[in-house]
Amino acid sequence: MIIECKDWKAQHxxxxxxxxLRVHGTITVSHPGIVPVLVKRRMQDKSFALALELELHQQDGNFMxxxxxxxxxxxxxxxxxxIPKVDIIHDGKLIACITDIVETH
Structure with missing residues (x-):
């Protein structure tokens, strides 16, 4: 379960x-056994924007x-x-849109 997400950044x-292209952020979750993973969505729109899906993987074991x-x-x-922007989607909802992509030469 996501409680909050913040500090999204993208670097070209x-x-x-x-x-x-690197995309990173911070996800606040309900316990340490949840591992957030970003994957490229199967369905991309026709623009050059990149759509990423935030998945939450549950580790085995007991966690506080x-x-x-x-x-x-x-x-x-x-x-x-x-890439003009990066959309982060979780459970079918847009949770972040990164339009300020840092370019490093």
Whole structure:
């Protein structure tokens, strides 16, 4: 269960060995056994925007019910050059839209 998400950032890294896009943020979850993972959505819109799905994976075991922050990271080879925005979706809802993408040369 997500309680909050914050500090979303995207970086278009053009440094060698190859162009990459990194997206990361902080997810507040209800216990430490929840692992947030960003994956590319199967359905992308027709623009050059990138849509990512936030999945929450449950680890096996018993965990204290204590709210904690978890970092989540997505990295991919840049497939089509300039990406104007990144949408983060969870349970069918848009939870973040990153339009300020830092470019590193």
């Amino acid at each position: 890294d053009k440094m060698p060995p190859g162009t990459r 019910q204590v709210v904690c922050d978890k970092e989540v990271l997505f990295e991919t080879q840049d497939e089509h050059g300039q």
